[in-house]
Amino acid sequence: MESLLTLGKKAKQVERQLAQASSKEKNDALLSMSRGLLEDSDSIIEANKKDIKNAEKNGISDSLMDRLTLTTERIESMSQGLADIAKLPDPIGIVDSMWTNESGLKIGKQSVPLGVIGIIYEARPNVTSDAAGLCFKSGNVVILRGGKAAFHSNLAIVDSLRKSLSKGRLPETAIQLVEDTSRESANEMMKLNRYLDVLIPRGGATLIKAVVENATVPVIETGTGNCHVYIDQSAQLEMAKDIIVNAKTDRPSVCNAAETLLIHKDVAEEYLPVLEKALNEWNVELRADEAAGEHLTTFTPATEEDWETEYLDYILAVKVVDSLDAAMSHINQYSTGHSEAIVTNDYFTGQRFHREVDSAAVYVNASTRFTDGFEFGFGAEIGISTQKLHARGPMGLPELTSSKYIVFGEGQTV
Amino acid sequence: MESLLTLGKKAKQVERQLAQASSKEKNDALLSMSRGLLEDSDSIIEANKKDIKNAEKNGISDSLMDRLTLTTERIESMSQGLADIAKLPDPIGIVDSMWTNESGLKIGKQSVPLGVIGIIYEARPNVTSDAAGLCFKSGNVVILRGGKAAFHSNLAIVDSLRKSLSKGRLPETAIQLVEDTSRESANEMMKLNRYLDVLIPRGGATLIKAVVENATVPVIETGTGNCHVYIDQSAQLEMAKDIIVNAKTDRPSVCNAAETLLIHKDVAEEYLPVLEKALNEWNVELRADEAAGEHLTTFTPATEEDWETEYLDYILAVKVVDSLDAAMSHINQYSTGHSEAIVTNDYFTGQRFHREVDSAAVYVNASTRFTDGFEFGFGAEIGISTQKLHARGPMGLPELTSSKYIVFGEGQTV
Structure with missing residues (x-):
């Protein structure tokens, strides 16, 4: 089991390679991951059965059991989700404004990936492929930390995604799973400022609150809706x-x-x-x-x-x-x-x-x-932000980007 | 001396009034504050002398002393700064995109203030009027916490700004100063999630680091430049x-x-x-x-x-x-x-x-x-973000805004 620090280091090592991947490279990989999930459907369902057996032992609620359970149809839908993400426009490399300043510098504001995104979530294993796909498409390395209840399912899904990735040119470590599902690992992740650029919690109000109150990594608060x-x-x-x-x-x-x-x-x-x-x-x-x-x-x-x-x-x-x-x-x-x-x-x-x-x-x-990324027409959704910083409301691919200024000079000084 | 909680509550009470203020109301108030600073120039310099006397006692460095010292010229420049901010376009209420979704809903993305902004800074008293002006123009309530060394100067400047505000229709409490300059009050401010929407540290690397590592309030990291x-x-x-x-x-x-x-x-x-x-x-x-x-x-x-x-x-x-x-x-x-x-x-x-x-x-x-808001042509600068979330690079007025979706329906349901 790799430590969070190791995962963080590995993520940073491939951050730039992923940030510079072409749309075609990323889309090919997404389609390969989409096909891979179908091929690995049986082994993912097998892993999911372990989680369900544990859940039955622990006596979880019906609704939680429903969220946890994977079927062939649900895996098909996860696979389709990745194929759909491949079809969306690439949010990276867009220069949405460019102007000339008083000194004659051309200044362009260009979209770039956020870097390394941490996702903390609960029992729904489909979040694994969904979040991985959206982060990948937007050129971000992702470190996923799912709930303990879905551990075997998440591991099987990530194994499948990485196996598909390893067939192409982009690094497997672009998608990593935190195997330590203890509370300590969650707390460590919330303070991993050195390696994480942003942390997105997805789940119930208790999880969101814990992340907001403890994290020093920048957080995008999602999904509490009164x-x-x-x-x-x-x-x-x-x-x-x-x-x-x-x-x-x-x-x-x-x-x-x-x-x-x-x-x-x-x-x-x-x-x-x-x-x-x-x-x-x-x-x-x-x-x-x-x-x-x-x-x-x-x-x-x-x-x-x-x-x-x-x-x-x-x-x-x-x-x-x-x-x-x-x-x-x-x-x-x-x-x-x-x-x-x-x-x-x-x-x-x-x-x-x-x-x-x-x-x-x-x-x-x-x-x-x-209020939903699909209903709004974004074609995707990583969550719904209820904070005011960075993004507010349904978050699609553009909300997973940052920007940098690229400046074209001809020798100008101040 | 009011507690941070009291300042926070007062800030939230006027948040909506300020958010909905018209451009004219805000600009009139900025011009009034600009004139007020000139009128109160003597008393501000008087207060500044107390700070300088204390600083001499404590034996601070020449460069720190230079940053701390106010002159008639510097106050004129602070006054001019507020007048310049009044002339900039209002960043609030801009609907930069609007579209019709599949169900026929018209969905517009409109700029709104962030809410209540906390600024933690050090010895430069001119940051007080500068930051207050930019937050005010962008419809944000501001809670300022300057360094101990500039306490009397900051108090005199905020008194002047609030006196000018009180002559108009917008609330004085839109601009507040934390009078407790202890380390404890800084730490408390970093965790004031209930009342602060964002915290912007302005100052040296040590200050920035302390804020990033301790704050649970969303932070915009600024200004460390290697x-x-x-x-x-x-x-x-x-x-x-x-x-x-x-x-x-x-x-x-x-x-x-x-x-x-x-x-x-x-x-x-x-x-x-x-x-x-x-x-x-x-x-x-x-x-x-x-x-x-x-x-x-x-x-x-x-x-x-x-x-x-x-x-x-x-x-x-x-x-x-x-x-x-x-x-x-x-x-x-x-x-x-x-x-x-x-x-x-x-x-x-x-x-x-x-x-x-x-x-x-x-x-x-x-x-x-x-790399500067003025050189880039933004006409203003609250700081230079070196993080990737929300804003990156020189931050002008638009970077002090969030957004909300305003949706026009005719009875649509999902």
Whole structure:
């Protein structure tokens, strides 16, 4: 088992080679890794069975078991993911602006890889190939640290990816797995400033919090989503219903699902019973404040904790507000800054919501579920940033790049 | 004396008001602060005298004393700086791209302030108004923590700025000073994740290192510059001489000054004596490797430490290299990733240097001294980032912004 320091050194050794790889070299390698996963499907599933057996012994939850389990279809989808990444435009080497300064220097701002990216994640083995593919395409060396539960699966996936890489001209060590899944290795990784340029945690709120609080390596905080839908008094009932039902029930376990419904007092009496009926069809449990409870049949009284909670489940907090200002003030107090939506027919209300709500994605008359690299049209997603530095919102390939200034002179001095 | 927590809370309270301030409101306030500094010039100089008296007692160095001292001219220049910032385009509210996704949503990426910015700096009181002005213009609340040596000066400057602010409509607490200059308060500030969106250290290598190693708040690392000039065998002697003399001697105390000269072995014998003579006129001390020493009259033998050192002084390390590859490999090993220059007549050599050197600014045939927000044409500079996340190289107003996606829907659901 190699130490993190060794992995870090090896990563730095190949950093420049990968940064300068041509698009063709990278795409050929991605397609080779894509084919390799299919060829190694049986051995990956075999490794996954070990993880599942351990998980059964440890009695993990059904949803965790679902995330952990690999099938032929899931491996096909991982393989397809790599092939799709190969088709995306290369984000490296783009000079998006170039100008001439007062001294006649031509100054161009060119995209370059970040360098070495660390990914800390949990039980989903598909993150392994997905993150590896995106980092690779953007010319970054990646050091992956998956959760203990998926250890054998991750090892088999990385072995397969590296076997494919070894057939081409780019270095195998562009993709490395941390085999030590102890808490100590995670903590060590968070302080590996010498070898890591950035650390991206992908997983639940506890993991993200631990990384943000302990890391000295620059972190991109992702994916905690306490998202809100506010139904304004001018909202159309049908549209409001469609949006809240979609935002809550389309996939409750993901970060862009709605967790709190805010509704203007003037329409609470008319709309809430209709919304309750629609949400009942999905067995959504309601946690309501007093004013909302007056118009609901079945609910639990909401506590302060409910406004703060990312349920990731068929549960929805409901609150009646007196005004747009009250709604935005609630959102800005409790939101994690991920995605918020308003349903309104009023032009100025929409304008104010766009301007005054401080979240990565602010929607007028659409579901929060659209906050996603694929829905946005990026063709890829490494995560959804909820911090303001470097990247905010869905992160595609360009968000995995930095820049450098290339300057063309003819002898100029200051 | 208010605690950091109190300052943080107050900052967050006005964050949104400042973020939504119009360009006119912000510019009017900047011009008012600019005039105010002139009006308060006497009291600021009075306060500065206290700092100078303390500094004399503590026996600080001449260069530190120079940085600390305020004169009428320096205050005029600080005042002019604020007026200049008022004239720059507002970096907030720019939608630099907008598109329609598959579902017909219009998605725009709009610039917004980062939020609350912490600046940790040392003895230069002019940083106080400079950083305050840039943060203010970009809609960010700023919490300033200057060094103990400049405490009275900083307090007087911030008092003046806030007095001017209080005459307008924008909140005084947009600009706050940490009055506790103890090491503990610096450490507390580095972990103030709840209230600070980003921390920018400005100062010497020791300060920067302490912040990078201890902060859990996202940091933008600035200004450590171990910069290199490489003279290729095809370089024109005159141009090589002008560039190395300028890069070394124009202002040795700043981060974009050259610290190491690399020269190709084929021209070492002819060029080094000429370069030594030119550098002698500026009393530059040379620290040379053996091969370089053979062609120099007066020098100290270089040690490993010399390749690593940012002298910030009239000292230059000199090394003969066998090839472009050897030069780039030295640079990539020892550089802090700030600025590097090559002098060459060869097209392909220049291309390779641009591509393979991994620093914020890579020059072909120009002095490293151009790495500067004003020289680049940004009209402002908060610092020079030597990290890859968020911003790299000279940071102007756009680098003090984040973004949010504003989405215009018509009832879309996923």
